[in-house]
Amino acid sequence: MLHCPRTFARTIALSSLFLATVVSPALAADPTGDWKVADGVAIIRVAQCNGNMWGAVSWEKTPGGTDKNNPDQAKQTRPTLGMPILIEMKKKPGVDAWEGQVYNAKDGQHYSSTIKPVGTDQLEIQGCVLGFLCGGETWTRVGPPIPVSAAGNPAANPAAKGAAPKSTAAAPKTTGTAAPKSAQKQGANASAADIGDICLLPEIAHPTPTR
Template sequence: MLHCPRTFARTIAFSGLFLATVVTPALAADPTGDWKDADGFANIRVAQCNGNMWGAVVWEKTPGGKDKNNPDPAKQTRPTLGMPILIDMKKKVGADAWEGQVYNAKDGQLYSATIKPVGIDQLEIQGCVLGFLCGGQTWTRVGPPIPVSAADNPAAKRAAPKAGASQKTTGSVAPASKPGQKPAANASGDTIGDICLLPDIAHPTRAPE
């Protein structure tokens, strides 16, 4: 019978542990959490709502923004804070990517889009007009991944405490964050909380125009 030297066996075991450590994050790509856009003008909170990924503005560099470029006059005065940006993104079969629509407040238009986590700290957004004229940007993580919202989890709804009891919304970012990251949610000044409870996401009638 062939026997491996003890040092060689230890090397194999260590290599296996190293590979498991490296591969696991790639298998657990998670687009949820708070992300700073490429221009640094806003933070977008991404969460699983209504079974798919949604993203909404939860912080603005310049407070008080309005959706002034929306082609619908009725929406041109709505605040950009809390406005959905990533619309009903569905998981792409066989890939760590989600497909849906992205709303561009700069021109008030919707674009077909794909989001894809790159490592654990970047999120690629690729948008196209009619399948061409594609462009995109990379967002940087500023808050940790978040669990499924209680608003989107029937079991969590049944287990939710009664009115008056202390309750933590699970669709907002957990207070813990990595060293060097600012706590993006449940922190002072976070007025959005669970984006799954926003009217445009909880009860969407149609995508933004």
């Protein structure tokens, strides 16, 4: 029987461990799903839309809220339910974090922001004004991760490029709930089930540049 030298056998074992690590990459943290904000007054649904992460209000403790603090008077009557909060968050290379903007309905302002999953049940939100005066909070997961839908991923659905889906009934849902029925439905009488696939919300499907 042939016997391998101890150092040679150890080299083979270490090489096998290295190959196993490369072949089986670690699962990246997933920021998608439903998250309850720190003070518990709202739940934010986060999903991947058009290659970026977006978050919109899917539930509010006090129904019928409006964006009354928005400096744009035309938006002061829009419902807070279904309103985008996390805006076009882009993946940071090499880390499980996404950068973009966060909308603060309390003062009607947009801030540079980073979101970072902590484990599987927490999401850290950091926002800064002009690169300083940074603050943040931690959200708690209340819903499972959301698969990418064809509506939110034009690469998987070429027909969606450059145009909104013609029929929300036929579009795949990220959450398994109903898609938005109408802009008016997202008011005081709307529920989380009416929000459905946030990628179909008009402000996310056709975003306008923020200030």
